[in-house]
Amino acid sequence: MHDGEKKEMKWIYEIIVGKIPPFSLLSYQYSILLQLLFLLVLGIILGLVFHLKTISLAYGSLGILVAVLWSMLILQQGPTLRKFRAPLSKDENELLERYKGILFHKNHYEAIPGVAIFVPFMLYLFYDGSGLLKNWLGENPNILLLFFVGLLIWDICYRMGLGIWTSILALWRSLELKKLAEKRTELEHTPYTELRALRKLDINNVFFGLISLLLLPLLKSDPPFVVMVFAFMTFITFTSFVSAYLISKVPWLPPDIYNLVKESSFAYVGTSLKGVTHITPVVYVFDGQRIFFNTSKEAKKLKVMRKNNKVAFLIDKRDMSNIYENKAVLFTGNVKIYGVLDIPLRLIQMLRTLRLFITKYPEYTRKYSTSELPKAWQLTPIIARILVEVKPARIIYWRGAKQISVPV
């Protein structure tokens, strides 16, 4: 952003829709619903005027449905990325700016794949004597109907193109981001919520790919197209899935905090119920992505957390000989308390966490296991010890005496 010029970050479609009332006056979900209704009503009117068969109306509606579902998924890219907060790493920020720059290029390259699908398809449809048109509209369809169908095909092809465009770029962005994340220093990182937002866009695209299967009934009379739809579906779901996976492997904590959390042995958990606060030291583990701590089933904090799951979770390095070396990180947010119901659903996660505890605190595990201890202290997994996961919404980091707020 230079000379106060703000990048618009919109695709052609969004620009057009954004200029035509009443669509321009509505939030985008409603605008999409209204477009669906508008097309549907128009299609039905045309169908009635030209005495189309019910099956033709069904085909048309299916086409509209696909276009609208796709719009709902893909049009989240603009608003999500417009809100995207800059990563606290120069390289990662440059990468994401470059990504956004290409994705929403002012020359609207995003329309190219759509045109590349639309033009050959239309040529095939009208000049190659394909049976598809007859299939959809019957013999000798009116020019108005053809125009409407052409419009609908363009709508679908344009979005197909967007699907290809966004998923290729997403895969590239995720690969690069993962690579850059390995070279971070100190407090460099991309905030957690932004990583999650990218991941959500990728997961949207996985669904985008799957939805293309709805086109099969429209094309079933033409086997090569059936194959192409499958190829399209596989390509989009696969690239988007890989991209989402790569994003989930990008550490969401900057290296300084990551190392502090990884290396410390103790944490303090602060809870609050009806204004009365409570603090206890706990042992915890960190698997690189998630933080877990253990509590006894009898513990006061567990009873409190069941009523109010907001917590403050502090990890610090304290050293009186050099206080400027002291570090602390505070996570505030919610906790998830694992219960019996989680055993079948999250067994692997729970066993992995238990193993982390055993490796991190071998002595603790041994001592907790002796039966001479009060029942609440014995490390009988799940029965007497409850696993709790910290889900941070905010992170505050202190280094020396300075406080640094780290966006989550």
Next chain:
Amino acid sequence: MKIPDEMLNILYGNYFGYVCTSDRFDMPHLTPVFFVYDGQSQKIFFITNEKSKKVKNILENPNVSITIDIRDPVNPFNNEGVMAQGTASITEKGPIYFLPEETLQLYRDIYLEFKGKYQAVIENKPMGENDVIVQINIEKMVYWKGPHFKSVKIDKEGKVTMVKSK
């Protein structure tokens, strides 16, 4: 009865305390602090910036707790500590010549104690312009060592009663 020695040993013998406050939405907040325990008044004091989140929280909800502990990464039976729960009051802020004598005296006393205790690290640094003294009026205090617990209550007159011990 008096506050048990185990508790006093922890309160006098450690440098770091962890203060938990919460706002009116019951969202807890936790920070490490330097603190002093004053045996005479049986209160805990710490100095903080008046713009800090904990001060903001205390103004919304005066209930606080503070934990002071010794932690042993190898043997959990050596883990020892106290948690005190009570209410916090913050000294008035204002130009120094408008403050009542008792507040000034408190500033002097607490500051001297801080200087004594944290001499090695605060190096004669005067109290900052935006610093306030927070006083914790202890109502309840729990002591633990390994799996053993002891807890006491302190009433408004400073009378200590044992609640339980195991």
